Structure formats: C-alpha cells, structure tokens
Amino acid sequence: MKKVTIESLVQKYSLKVLAGENHLQKIITQPRVHRPGLEFVGHFDFFPTEQVQILGKKEITYLHKLSREERKIRIGNIVHYHPPCFIVTAGEEGLTYLIHHCTEQGIPLLVTKQPETTSEFITKLDAFLIKELAPEISVHGVCMNVSGIGILLRGNSGVGKSETAHTLIRRGHRLVSDDIVVLKKLSTQTILGTHDGKTKEFLALRSIGLLNVVRLYGRKAFQDETRISLDIHLTKWEKDALYNDLEQEYHFTDYMGVKIPSMEIQLQPGRDVAGLIEAAANNWYLKQQGYSAVEEFMSRVEADIMKPDRD
Missing domain, CATH: 3.40.50.300 (P-loop containing nucleotide triphosphate hydrolases)
Incomplete structure (x- = not known):
C-alpha cells in the first residue's frame, strides 16, 4: 500500500494552499473523504476524524451566515479533532476565519482551482484514494x-x-x-x-x-x-x-x-x-x-x- 500525503494531493489536483503549508507531509490513511454536516451543529458520534474533510458551497454558505462567535464555536469544534486537511471547493473568498483556525491547529487548508462541482471533486478524489490506499x-x-x-x-x-x-x-x-x-x-x-x-x-x-x-x-x-x-x-x-x-x-x-x-x-x-x-x-x-x-x-x-x- 502506497503512502498518500497531503502534498501529493496538492500536486495531483493543483490545489492552492491557504494554511498549514508546513504540515503537507501528513499521511492520509482513510480511502474516502467526508463532507461535514451534522458536525457543524454539535453531533460528533460518527465523525470520521481521519478522513479528508471537504467544504463545498453549501457548507461555506452556512458558515458565512453565522455570527463571528457562533462560527468560532462551530469550526473550533471540528478542528479540535485534527482531521488531515480541509479542502474547499467553493472558492477562497471570505475564508479568513478558516485560515486562522487551521493555522492555529496546524491543519492544511486547501482550495480547488478547477471549475467543477463539489460532488464531481469528491467522486474523483474518492476514486483516487480508494485505489491508492487499497490492500x-x-x-x-x-x-x-x-x-x-x-x-x-x-x-x-x-x-x-x-x-x-x-x-x-x-x-x-x-x-x-x-x-x-x-x-x-x-x-x-x-x-x-x-x-x-x-x-x-x-x-x-x-x-x-x-x-x-x-x-x-x-x-x-x-x-x-x-x-x-x-x-x-x-x-x-x-x-x-x-x-x-x-x-x-x-x-x-x-x-x-x-x-x-x-x-x-x-x-x-x-x-x-x-x-x-x-x-x-x-x-x-x-x-x-x-x-x-x-x-x-x-x-x-x-x-x-x-x-x-x-x-
């Protein structure tokens, strides 16, 4: 089984690094990615902490609508678990708060450059990770x-x-x-x-x-x-x-x-x-x-x- 690092994802998918550039050698161990939803409202019973976390337009729009204090709590609860990285597929506008949290916790924050939907990117990344991390x-x-x-x-x-x-x-x-x-x-x-x-x-x-x-x-x-x-x-x-x-x-x-x-x-x-x-x-x-x-x-x-x- 090959080792897949955050840096290898950055290179393969031409991702832009917004935070955590000193932590790109982290190794990904799980073959699927996760799109947080219930975690934003405090449900962490089944949170796959070792999976790459994907934030699409739906998640980013939700975070943008929260007050500063509420947003700090919601994001803080997730970064507390130290997932391998966050990948945003909704552009890099208004992500100052995410950059702050990820920099503070040493978690790479990446942004896609290709014009594709979140579902398309997840399908592509899942297929890659399943193949690379397969027994x-x-x-x-x-x-x-x-x-x-x-x-x-x-x-x-x-x-x-x-x-x-x-x-x-x-x-x-x-x-x-x-x-x-x-x-x-x-x-x-x-x-x-x-x-x-x-x-x-x-x-x-x-x-x-x-x-x-x-x-x-x-x-x-x-x-x-x-x-x-x-x-x-x-x-x-x-x-x-x-x-x-x-x-x-x-x-x-x-x-x-x-x-x-x-x-x-x-x-x-x-x-x-x-x-x-x-x-x-x-x-x-x-x-x-x-x-x-x-x-x-x-x-x-x-x-x-x-x-x-x-x-």
Whole structure:
C-alpha cells in the first residue's frame, strides 16, 4: 500500500494552499473523504476524524451566515479533532476565519482551482484514494485485458505465459503487466490488476529478450490497469487429463478475500492457446449477461424430442 500525503494531493489536483503549508507531509490513511454536516451543529458520534474533510458551497454558505462567535464555536469544534486537511471547493473568498483556525491547529487548508462541482471533486478524489490506499499483493504472472475482460494468466516459470500474452497483443488485446502483477482490493467484490511501475509496458520473451510493447505495437497494446474477472492457469499438457464436458464448472481462486473464477488451459505445440483464452473471456461475458450455450443446446434437443414423428 502506497503512502498518500497531503502534498501529493496538492500536486495531483493543483490545489492552492491557504494554511498549514508546513504540515503537507501528513499521511492520509482513510480511502474516502467526508463532507461535514451534522458536525457543524454539535453531533460528533460518527465523525470520521481521519478522513479528508471537504467544504463545498453549501457548507461555506452556512458558515458565512453565522455570527463571528457562533462560527468560532462551530469550526473550533471540528478542528479540535485534527482531521488531515480541509479542502474547499467553493472558492477562497471570505475564508479568513478558516485560515486562522487551521493555522492555529496546524491543519492544511486547501482550495480547488478547477471549475467543477463539489460532488464531481469528491467522486474523483474518492476514486483516487480508494485505489491508492487499497490492500495489495504481488503475484507472479501476466495480466491482460482481452476484449475488455481482465485476465490473470498464471503458471510455472517457463510454461509460456509471456509468449501467450504476445500472441494476444498481436491480436489486438492489451498488456497490463508481465512477470509481477500487483493486485489491489478495491471492494469485497473487486480486484484490480496493475503493474509495479518498473515493468510498465515491458514484456519479457525467452530467446528474444525484453520488449516495449508500446514502442513495437503502439498505445493500443497497453493499459495501466484492469478489473480481474478470470484467473487462468496455464499448465503443461497431460494426456487424458481434460474432459470434453458440455460445460466446465468454474473453480475459484481467493485473492484477499475476493473469489475470482478460475480455469485451467493446457499447453501443447500447435494448440491455439490465445484463441482459447479469447473464447474463455467472451464466454464469461455471455454468462454475465445470463446466456448459457449449454442451456440453449439442451432446449434445442428437448424441442427436437418433442416433435411429432413424421412417418
């Protein structure tokens, strides 16, 4: 998990610092921001003190309408809890009282410069913090985006993961990461796959060496991240190990408490493994839409059985 400082937010969103410039190295630990409301009228039972506090037009207008003494009490009650910082999205006019309180308590007071609504800024900042502060692990494998479906390719070293990824790239799909895949848990149902920075855009092929897929095949060959939908294990061919069932049941691999559907594809010279991965991705997508090829096939069989004999 990366450390996110107040200074990193200032740089990323071009925020103006009105107070607390000596405290920008504070670390943010919570992945969501908070917009105080009930706290202004004295209710602090559920006040998330470790979250970034956002003050929009609604909050600033309310504070402006208070008397000086009342405003001092309301703001003083909140800054007493020392949240990481305040970000104002309603402009910097008339914020002298906020500057005073934040300077006194050593709390950074920041103002947005971009012309966007408070809700838009909160959505953007929440998404950034959730991603940056998400629990993460690193696994050995290759991460690809195949027809919009995030796929994690795993298998023993030398089994052919990178070579398969190269074939997929040549077919128009996108590399996310080779060798080291960083998995981030964004929610109880979502795992995001990405690279570690060092391996960005690189694919290592035995007998060839290190390739930069963007330089070779253009920007369409790479993307920074993808939601993992399938975990595919590439294994060496074993005779009689696979069954020609009408429908293969998914197994599941657990990553930080999130179960990802997994399947096995065996490699053999001449076998179109990249094509099988494309088929697996597209079939998974159809299943999410409620379609089952087996159900359609069986309904056709039943319909044929029910037809009256035509002697």
